[in-house]
Amino acid sequence: MKVSSSAEKSLWRDPSFVLYWSGSIISVLGSYVTLVLLPILVYRLTNSAFQTALLTALNVVPYFCFGLFAGVLADRVNRKRLMVLCNLGSMLAIGSIPFASLLHVLTLPHIYIAALLVATVTVWFDAADFGALPALVGRERVVAANSYLQSAATFLGILGPSIAGILAAALSPALALSADALSYALAAVSLLFIPRAFNALRTQDTGQHSFVKRTITDIREGLHFLLHQPLVRTMTFLGFGNSFTGGAVTGLLVVYAVRGLALSKNDARIGLLFTAGAIGSLLAGLLLPRLVKRFPVGYITLLGLCVTPLALLGLAFSSSLIVSLLLYGLWDACYTLTIINGISLRQMVTPDHLQGRVNTTARMIAWGGTPFGAAIGGILAQVLDVRLTYLIMAGGVALSALIGWFSPLRQAQAVSPSVASE
Numbered sequence: 001m002k003v004s005s006s007a008e009k010s011l012w013r014d015p016s017f018v019l020y021w022s023g024s025i026i027s028v029l030g031s032y033v034t035l036v037l038l039p040i041l042v043y044r045l046t047n048s049a050f051q052t053a054l055l056t057a058l059n060v061v062p063y064f065c066f067g068l069f070a071g072v073l074a075d076r077v078n079r080k081r082l083m084v085l086c087n088l089g090s091m092l093a094i095g096s097i098p099f100a101s102l103l104h105v106l107t108l109p110h111i112y113i114a115a116l117l118v119a120t121v122t123v124w125f126d127a128a129d130f131g132a133l134p135a136l137v138g139r140e141r142v143v144a145a146n147s148y149l150q151s152a153a154t155f156l157g158i159l160g161p162s163i164a165g166i167l168a169a170a171l172s173p174a175l176a177l178s179a180d181a182l183s184y185a186l187a188a189v190s191l192l193f194i195p196r197a198f199n200a201l202r203t204q205d206t207g208q209h210s211f212v213k214r215t216i217t218d219i220r221e222g223l224h225f226l227l228h229q230p231l232v233r234t235m236t237f238l239g240f241g242n243s244f245t246g247g248a249v250t251g252l253l254v255v256y257a258v259r260g261l262a263l264s265k266n267d268a269r270i271g272l273l274f275t276a277g278a279i280g281s282l283l284a285g286l287l288l289p290r291l292v293k294r295f296p297v298g299y300i301t302l303l304g305l306c307v308t309p310l311a312l313l314g315l316a317f318s319s320s321l322i323v324s325l326l327l328y329g330l331w332d333a334c335y336t337l338t339i340i341n342g343i344s345l346r347q348m349v350t351p352d353h354l355q356g357r358v359n360t361t362a363r364m365i366a367w368g369g370t371p372f373g374a375a376i377g378g379i380l381a382q383v384l385d386v387r388l389t390y391l392i393m394a395g396g397v398a399l400s401a402l403i404g405w406f407s408p409l410r411q412a413q414a415v416s417p418s419v420a421s422e
Contacts, residue, residue, distance in 0.1 A: 014137070017136065019193055020133075021149060021152070024187070026186045026187055027087065028156050028160075029163075030184065031160075032159075032161060032163075032274075033160050033176070034118075035160070036160070036168070037173045037176055039251075039253070040265065040270065043254050043265060046108060048378075048382060049252055049255040049377075049386060050375070050378030050379050050381070052251065053252050053375065053381070054378060055251065056373075056374035057251070057371030057372075058115045059115065059119045059370075060370040061119070062116065063119075067123060067363065068361070068364060070124050070126075079128040079199050080132070080198040082124060084191050088188050090117075090118045090125075091182075093114045093117040093118045093121070094184065096110070097174055098174050098175045101175060102175070128198070135197065135199055157278035157282070160274075160278075161272070161274030161275045162268075162271045165267075165271020165272065165274075166268050166271070167179065168270070226358055230408040231345060232349060232350065235342045236342075236365050239365070239367075239369075240368060241396065241399075242339070242369070242397070242400065243367050243368070243373065244370070244376075245308070245312075245369075246373065247369060247371060247375075248376065248389065249393060250277075251373070251374035252377055252386055253274070255381055256324075256386050258270075260315075260319075261320075263321070272321070279329050280331070280336065281333065283329075285336065285340065288337060297341065301337075301345070302404050302405060304334040305397060305401035305404055306401045307330070308397045308401075311327050311331035312390050315328060315331065316388070317387070342366070377393065
């Protein structure tokens with residue numbers, strides 16, 4: 001996406017945006033570090049594939065439970081105050097882990113509760129953050145602002161896991177989590193120093209009863225469209241299968257590194273697998289605009305679903321770290337391609353007045369596969385073997401690809417909202 005030079009100059013000369021951008025990238029870096037450290041910490045404590053994979057489920061469950069309501073409520077409160085409180089809440093939750101470790105009282109339930117609290121707080125932070133940026137920089141500069149934020153996040157997604165691996169090897173994973181707690185504190189401080197408001201003019205609430213009634217009506221209308229529009233319905237349920245596999249694969253990645261690749265629990269190279277996934281995700285985002293110009297939209301998703309089981313098949317039989325890095329990067333690229341393309345397809349076929357509620361409902365259903373995949377994958381890896389679990393997941397994705405091939409998705413091209421009535 002091209003960013004005009006005038007927008008670029010005005011943003012980097014805007015102290016409010018610079019503070020906002022700085023706080024965001026610090027927090028994102030800390031979050032990527034924790035993404036690697038928490039599974040390593042749990043696996044060191046338990047040596048259990050299931051209990052390690054359960055972390056992935058805990059990260060998604062709050063969005064599944066609160067996602068529909070967070071966006072509505074976040075627009076009714078002071079966004080800046082909510083974001084600061086969320087950062088401080090995450091700081092306390094993550095910071096409690098190294099503190100308990102120093103006192104030698106850290107337990108597995110403590111880690112789970114902290115992870116669940118951070119994931120829950122993040123749902124509300126993201127809901128406020130979504131509306132804060134346009135209010136902060138203005139609609140004429142929001143494209144440029146998003147471009148810089150996304151570029152920084154992508155780069156940190158590659159850098160963060162490697163840093164986490166080094167920290168886990170140099171310190172204990174529990175103590176290294178203090179870096180993420182510090183990042184949340186710095187992000188909160190940066191928001192406090194921004195003088196500009198994060199809300200436009202407030203609208204008056206019309207009462208609790210009408211608010212609840214409107215919310216339920218909006219959810220019902222979005223769900224009705226989703227279930228009755230063939231392309232959106234197909235993509236949503238294929239997305240559930242995709243996220244189910246993703247929950248198992250990512251939830252067991254540390255277990256795979258230790259049991260499958262014979263790396264030690266203290267090996268910094270574990271972080272390289274997460275880095276490979278981030279690179280694959282980045283490449284998927286860069287390739288998608290080019291693929292859309294050359295292939296029908298539905299075929300792109302089917303391509304991702306067809307290549308995914310091949311990558312998992314290779315991972316299941318690989319004993320080489322280099323080969324596994326390449327295969328995991330390929331898997332993450334296909335996984336991300338399917339997600340991004342699914343969002344684009346929904347946006348093409350959904351009427352404008354239904355965009356928000358349909359996409360939110362579809363995300364809840366599609367992402368809902370992640371905790372189930374993480375839990376079932378953890379059980380399979382504990383009872384059977386992590387390699388065999390990856391093979392089973394490969395078979396599941398292959399089945400999804402077969403279903404998709406005989407669905408309306410194969411005919412999906414650049415359709416317009418008019419297909420909604422079909």
